[in-house]
Amino acid sequence: SAPISSHTSSVILIIFKCLSQITFNNCDGRTRTLFQSVDKRFDVDTDGTVTLKRQVTLHEGHKVFSVHAWDSSGKKHTPILEHVVFICHMSPSNNAHISAGVLTFLKSSTGLKRAKRGWVIPPVNVPENSRGPFPMKLVQIKSDYALETRMQYSITGEGANQDPKGIFTVERLSGNLYVTQPLDREKKASYKVTLDVNNIAEKPMEIVINVIDQNDNKPVFTQNPFNGYVHEAAGKGRCMFMTVTATDADDPDTNNGIVSYAIVSQEPQFPKPNMFDINVLSGTIRVRESDMDREQWPRYTLLIVAADMEGDGLAATGTAVITITDSNDNPPQFEQTLHTVSVPENKVGAVVAKLTATDEDEVGSPTWSTKYRIISGDKGGFFNVSTGPSQLEGIITTVKPLDFEKTKQYVLSVIVENDDPFVDSLPTSTATVTVNVEDVNEPPEFNPKEKVIFKSEDSPIDTELVAYTATDPDTGKSQKIMLSVHALGWNRIRMCKVNF
Numbered sequence: 254s255a256p257i258s259s260h261t262s263s264v265i266l267i268i269f270k271c272l273s274q275i276t277f278n279n280c281d282g283r284t285r286t287l288f289q290s291v292d293k294r295f296d297v298d299t300d301g302t303v304t305l306k307r308q309v310t311l312h313e314g315h316k317v318f319s320v321h322a323w324d325s326s327g328k329k330h331t332p333i334l335e336h337v338v339f340i341c342h343m344s345p346s347n348n349a350h351i352s353a354g355v356l357t358f359l360k361s362s363t364g365l366k367r368a369k370r371g372w373v374i375p376p377v378n379v380p381e382n383s384r385g386p387f388p389m390k391l392v393q394i395k396s397d398y399a400l401e402t403r404m405q406y407s408i409t410g411e412g413a414n415q416d417p418k419g420i421f422t423v424e425r426l427s428g429n430l431y432v433t434q435p436l437d438r439e440k441k442a443s444y445k446v447t448l449d450v451n452n453i454a455e456k457p458m459e460i461v462i463n464v465i466d467q468n469d470n471k472p473v474f475t476q477n478p479f480n481g482y483v484h485e486a487a488g489k490g491r492c493m494f495m496t497v498t499a500t501d502a503d504d505p506d507t508n509n510g511i512v513s514y515a516i517v518s519q520e521p522q523f524p525k526p527n528m529f530d531i532n533v534l535s536g537t538i539r540v541r542e543s544d545m546d547r548e549q550w551p552r553y554t555l556l557i558v559a560a561d562m563e564g565d566g567l568a569a570t571g572t573a574v575i576t577i578t579d580s581n582d583n584p585p586q587f588e589q590t591l592h593t594v595s596v597p598e599n600k601v602g603a604v605v606a607k608l609t610a611t612d613e614d615e616v617g618s619p620t621w622s623t624k625y626r627i628i629s630g631d632k633g634g635f636f637n638v639s640t641g642p643s644q645l646e647g648i649i650t651t652v653k654p655l656d657f658e659k660t661k662q663y664v665l666s667v668i669v670e671n672d673d674p675f676v677d678s679l680p681t682s683t684a685t686v687t688v689n690v691e692d693v694n695e696p697p698e699f700n701p702k703e704k705v706i707f708k709s710e711d712s713p714i715d716t717e718l719v720a721y722t723a724t725d726p727d728t729g730k731s732q733k734i735m736l737s738v739h740a741l742g743w744n745r746i747r748m749c750k751v752n753f
């Protein structure tokens with residue numbers, strides 16, 4: 254490596270090899286330590302080797318950065334490491350190199366043939382937004398044939414004689430290449446100019462001029478607010494449900510253009526102040542805590558920030574609005590769990606009871622609407638329960654005639670559930686309905702219902718016509734059966750015996 258001349262205010266470091274080595278003496282005899290460079294463009298291996306990971310622009314000719322070191326007990330130490338670094342250009346070809354601000358083309362190693370040669374020229378780097386003074390010298394182009402022949406240099410191409418014209422100029426005789434104005438990397442990041450050397454030995458060659466980024470753009474959120482939706486029961490899966498994005502016009506390969514995200518605040522701060530996490534690099538937001546409750550906190554507003562330079566640079570603020578969507582985390586409840594009702598026997602479709610319920614989930618949704626089941630007490634299947642028009646009502650009706658003489662009382666257990674299943678196992682509300690069957694005074698019945706009697710016309714008075722018996726189904730209470738005869742025109746038939 255060689256020190257660069259001070260012809261520009263910045264030095265571009267383009268080394269991709271070991272810069273130096275640091276040691277960390279913790280008196281524990283260990284030779285390897287866990288290091289981490291605060292400046293992510295530098296890497297520190299466990300043996301202390303410092304390497305450069307990305308191109309660094311050194312505006313002051315050196316770079317100061319600190320390195321964390323962890324000792325064997327896990328304690329962190331942060332000494333400051335100061336590196337005075339020099340330019341060392343790894344030329345892709347050994348026949349052209351920049352040294353001390355001079356781009357030199359060497360004679361070919363054969364040296365004998367004056368055939369036209371093609372050069373591989375290292376790129377020239379210019380920081381954007383330079384304050385000048387202009388024209389500012391970038392590099393001096395020099396062919397070592399200049400010792401033998403008078404050379405004349407000229408450039409053509411983008412930034413020279415093509416749009417944008419006049420940005421770069423070359424002094425015809427000296428070969429000094431100048432930039433005439435401040436450059437903007439975000440407008441154009443690199444230029445290709447063609448260098449013509451007025452000498453038959455040199456072919457025209459291409460010089461690439463790269464504009465080195467400065468952090469002159471702040472991140473910009475692509476929308477504001479960002480809207481996200483997440484189920485209130487999503488917490489347990491720590492689910493990722495939305496992503497916020499900010500763009501930065503600066504170089505995306507450097508911290509100038511890499512955006513870091515953070516959550517600044519959360520409103521409301523309940524039930525915990527940090528209900529959500531954001532991925533620093535991707536902007537993906539996920540649920541951090543498991544106790545969201547839409548019924549209490551249906552919406553959160555997060556103030557988010559996007560900043561370059563690993564979160565320490567230029568920043569933009571934005572908003573993420575998170576709507577908590579309903580999950581079935583509230584079981585419906587009976588308003589009254591004990592009912593005693595009386596139902597007349599023999600009726601099909603009789604309304605036995607109406608059981609009302611409540612549910613705290615989202616009104617009108619399947620997490621809120623109810624359905625009912627009789628889980629015990631209906632041996633024989635006499636009852637049905639259906640959901641009433643309010644969706645929060647179970648109506649019990651009879652589907653078969655009840656018979657007081659057979660069963661005088663039913664004790665039904667009814668449970669209420671939602672149309673949607675519960676998110677978790679939740680306790681179900683149960684109602685107990687005691688149904689007393691009311692006795693109805695049923696008419697006595699002749700057995701058989703119709704009897705045809707044949708008697709000869711000349712039977713004597715008081716002849717027994719028939720023994721026709723009737724029974725009363727109301728066996729529960731003692732009842733009297735009265736029999737009478739209604740005969741059309743036969744009023745001389747009389748009932749002579751009544752049996753009980």
Ligand SMILES: [Ca+2]
Pocket residue numbers: 468469470471472501502503509510561567
């Ligand atoms: Ca930036």
Ligand SMILES: [Ca+2]
Pocket residue numbers: 381438439466467468469470502503504509
């Ligand atoms: Ca920039």
Ligand SMILES: [Ca+2]
Pocket residue numbers: 485547548579580581582583613614615620
């Ligand atoms: Ca809910």
Ligand SMILES: [Ca+2]
Pocket residue numbers: 581582583584585612613614620621671
């Ligand atoms: Ca519910």
